[in-house]
Amino acid sequence: MIIKYGIKDFSRHIIFNIFIIVLIALTFLACIFASSSIYQQLKYYNIFSDILGGKGYYAQISRNDDSGRRRFFITNELEDLKTFSSMSEYFNEVYAAYQVLDSAEHRLTDNAASYAYRDNMIYNYEPMISEGKWLADVKPQEGVIHAVISPNKLGIKTGDVITQSFTTADGTVTAEVEIVGVFRDGAKFYGIYPKNGEPQEDDFYKNLRIDELFHNYYQSVYNAPVLIYNYAELEKIGSISTIYSGLLMSYKPDLTDEQFNEAYLDMVDFTSNIVPFEDIRSATLAEVRKQLIILVPVVIGLLILTMISVLSLTAISTHKQLKNYGVLYLCGGRWRQCALINTVTILIDVALSAMLAYIAMTFLSISGKLQTTIVRFSMTELLICVGVAVFVLLVSLLMPFIIIGKTQPKEILKAEE
Numbered sequence: 001m002i003i004k005y006g007i008k009d010f011s012r013h014i015i016f017n018i019f020i021i022v023l024i025a026l027t028f029l030a031c032i033f034a035s036s037s038i039y040q041q042l043k044y045y046n047i048f049s050d051i052l053g054g055k056g057y058y059a060q061i062s063r064n065d066d067s068g069r070r071r072f073f074i075t076n077e078l079e080d081l082k083t084f085s086s087m088s089e090y091f092n093e094v095y096a097a098y099q100v101l102d103s104a105e106h107r108l109t110d111n112a113a114s115y116a117y118r119d120n121m122i123y124n125y126e127p128m129i130s131e132g133k134w135l136a137d138v139k140p141q142e143g144v145i146h147a148v149i150s151p152n153k154l155g156i157k158t159g160d161v162i163t164q165s166f167t168t169a170d171g172t173v174t175a176e177v178e179i180v181g182v183f184r185d186g187a188k189f190y191g192i193y194p195k196n197g198e199p200q201e202d203d204f205y206k207n208l209r210i211d212e213l214f215h216n217y218y219q220s221v222y223n224a225p226v227l228i229y230n231y232a233e234l235e236k237i238g239s240i241s242t243i244y245s246g247l248l249m250s251y252k253p254d255l256t257d258e259q260f261n262e263a264y265l266d267m268v269d270f271t272s273n274i275v276p277f278e279d280i281r282s283a284t285l286a287e288v289r290k291q292l293i294i295l296v297p298v299v300i301g302l303l304i305l306t307m308i309s310v311l312s313l314t315a316i317s318t319h320k321q322l323k324n325y326g327v328l329y330l331c332g333g334r335w336r337q338c339a340l341i342n343t344v345t346i347l348i349d350v351a352l353s354a355m356l357a358y359i360a361m362t363f364l365s366i367s368g369k370l371q372t373t374i375v376r377f378s379m380t381e382l383l384i385c386v387g388v389a390v391f392v393l394l395v396s397l398l399m400p401f402i403i404i405g406k407t408q409p410k411e412i413l414k415a416e417e
Contacts, residue, residue, distance in 0.1 A: 017345070020346075020349045023353075029360060059247055091252070093120065097246060101166070105172070112224045135230045175237055
């Protein structure tokens with residue numbers, strides 16, 4: 001009975017219900033966009049959360065070559081930071097991207113680039129993959145080098161095996177590389193720079209947020225394929241020559257301020273591009289607060305407008321249905337059951353709003369509009385939308401009980417005589 005009359009009530013106020021459906025759908029979408037925006041800022045912070053709370057620096061390491069020109073540091077020892085720092089015993093953890101120096105003999109194109117990550121990056125961050133899988137999901141095989149590749153015009157895809165040559169301390173080494181995945185155009189990577197495949201001085205910002213250490217790969221910008229390796233596999237074929245694209249260096253927690261300053265002065269000898277973790281934290285959290293200040297009022301405004309509309313609809317509907325409720329009560333219906341009829345109407349509104357929001361997200365996804373944006377729809381966004389839906393339903397219960405709860409059935413029927 002309740003469902004039947006709820007559907008009839010929905011049809012009777014169809015225009016008003018359509019307005020509410022659109023409002024609730026917009027609220028859902030606003031919540032998704034707001035949650036995605038905040039997540040995007042914290043996502044990269046969480047990758048390095050084990051070190052950013054302590055002492056450390058981000059730096060682009062470089063040194064003068066024989067001509068006196070400042071060049072980015074090249075090393076054949078990936079983890080041996082002693083090659084440039086006498087204070088390396090103070091280091092606790094280091095995150096980096098390493099540009100792999102390959103030979104032109106088997107290079108995919110003249111300006112193709114290759115990068116390698118250590119396990120602390122590979123297992124803490126997964127870029128958007130369009131096909132295949134990320135390196136963290138690949139089981140190591142003896143004598144096999146795996147890589148993921150960018151979208152490319154060469155037709156190289158998952159499952160292909162290509163030949164690559166690597167520069168090592170002992171000369172050039174040639175090896176077969178199995179492609180295990182293709183990452184999506186627009187995917188972000190730590191330490192990959194879209195200009196010439198290596199960092200430039202003007203890529204550096206003093207007020208550095210953690211997400212600014214990640215750069216998008218766009219095929220139209222690079223105009224060249226990019227390969228990403230697991231360095232643990234590369235080091236098995238020799239001492240691979242690499243360029244440090246940028247280091248996040250954390251120091252041991254028991255380091256004194258004097259030792260920390262000593263390590264800082266040692267690092268300044270190699271670069272003027274150095275930012276303490278404290279400044280990175282402050283800039284990142286300031287951006288999160290900025291996003292909250294912008295987005296939260298929008299979501300709250302939509303939610304308030306939705307609540308006002310829901311209350312108005314239920315008030316109008318309840319007053320119009322009072323006579324019918326009185327008759328239903330005399331026929332054996334409970335007074336509380338009558339109040340639930342309007343809730344059925346709002347439940348229909350919420351269900352149709354969810355469908356509308358889902359259709360909108362699906363359309364944007366299929367059309368590619370979301371491919372290079374921060375918008376996502378995960379369990380977090382789903383739970384937020386469910387919370388909004390439950391809140392709307394609870395509010396819809398309020399007005400009918402207020403109106404009906406203070407009215408006696410005989411008063412309603414007398415008023416209608």
